[in-house]
Amino acid sequence: MKPYQTLKLHSLVIAVLFIVITLIGVQYLPPLVVILTTTSLAIVALSWRLYRALHRQIEIQQFKVFRQTEALTGLYNTLDIQHPLPTTRHRAASPDFLHLLAREIFRLQPELIVEAGSGTSTLVAAYCLKKLGRGKIISLDHLEKYAEISRRTIKSHGLDNFAEVLYAPIKDYEIDGKKHLWYDNSGLEAIDRIDLFIVDGPPRNIATDARYPAVPLLIDKLHENSIVLLDDGARPGEKQIVSQWKQKYGLNYTPEPLEKGAISCHFSDPG
Numbered sequence: 001m002k003p004y005q006t007l008k009l010h011s012l013v014i015a016v017l018f019i020v021i022t023l024i025g026v027q028y029l030p031p032l033v034v035i036l037t038t039t040s041l042a043i044v045a046l047s048w049r050l051y052r053a054l055h056r057q058i059e060i061q062q063f064k065v066f067r068q069t070e071a072l073t074g075l076y077n078t079l080d081i082q083h084p085l086p087t088t089r090h091r092a093a094s095p096d097f098l099h100l101l102a103r104e105i106f107r108l109q110p111e112l113i114v115e116a117g118s119g120t121s122t123l124v125a126a127y128c129l130k131k132l133g134r135g136k137i138i139s140l141d142h143l144e145k146y147a148e149i150s151r152r153t154i155k156s157h158g159l160d161n162f163a164e165v166l167y168a169p170i171k172d173y174e175i176d177g178k179k180h181l182w183y184d185n186s187g188l189e190a191i192d193r194i195d196l197f198i199v200d201g202p203p204r205n206i207a208t209d210a211r212y213p214a215v216p217l218l219i220d221k222l223h224e225n226s227i228v229l230l231d232d233g234a235r236p237g238e239k240q241i242v243s244q245w246k247q248k249y250g251l252n253y254t255p256e257p258l259e260k261g262a263i264s265c266h267f268s269d270p271g
């Protein structure tokens with residue numbers, strides 16, 4: 001049961017007890033005394049319950065914020081970041097996702113990373129590649145404005161040798177007889193091998209399964225050791241997408257317990 005549902009249930013129980021005790025009490029005591037006593041007791045019980053619920057929520061939020069701060073501090077300490085990173089969370093990837101991304105890049109040492117949805121993650125990936133001294137990230141963005149913002153940020157951090165952002169407007173595709181929308185992927189034609197594929201777009205307002213075409217459209221460029229990292233894995237739409245990828249392309253997946261959820265997909269079993 002969710003916390004607000006428990007709170008609603010407890011408030012209802014207190015209200016029912018208040019009515020029952022009042023009805024019984026007025027049989028034996030003066031009504032004013034009964035009502036004043038039961039009202040005071042109900043107020044104390046409700047206040048206590050609210051205090052407990054708020055306290056719990058504050059603890060949960062503090063823990064979440066601590067986890068994100070810890071992840072961000074780790075990145076700043078490891079990556080020799082030259083200027084402040086753009087904002088994280090909300091539309092951008094959360095620090096815990098960026099931390100996972102950095103870990104995966106250092107583990108895989110990829111030659112080529114492709115990303116759907118540019119932003120802070122592109123920059124963090126480029127910093128990791130710079131630290132490794134090899135590799136490149138190519139990031140697609142369907143909005144010219146954000147593609148340009150990402151390009152400028154990459155330049156200002158001196159990461160042009162490691163990252164490239166392609167403006168890739170959304171276009172129609174037909175996959176297994178069904179219409180889908182995804183980035184224009186013509187800019188990726190020359191590529192034949194993607195080691196790490198970050199899927200953090202298109203946004204959900206394009207379609208609830210907007211990220212599904214990522215694997216069907218680029219499957220020929222993935223190899224047995226490729227990793228597909230899907231952000232926002234806690235959303236039901238994303239869970240559905242990975243189960244379709246597994247069914248159709250044999251891509252196994254491991255959910256990562258992050259703020260927005262993330263799902264790491266791989267062809268081999270992570271023995």
Ligand SMILES: C[S@@+](CC[C@H](N)C(=O)[O-])C[C@H]1O[C@@H](n2cnc3c(N)ncnc32)[C@H](O)[C@@H]1O
Nearest residue numbers: 091092093117118119120121141143146200201
């Ligand atoms: C989920 S975001 C990608 C986030 C990116 N991977 C990052 O870590 O920052 C998907 C798309 O939203 C768009 N976007 C980014 N910031 C935005 C904003 N403030 N308002 C509207 N769209 C935005 C960009 O086109 C981006 O490709």
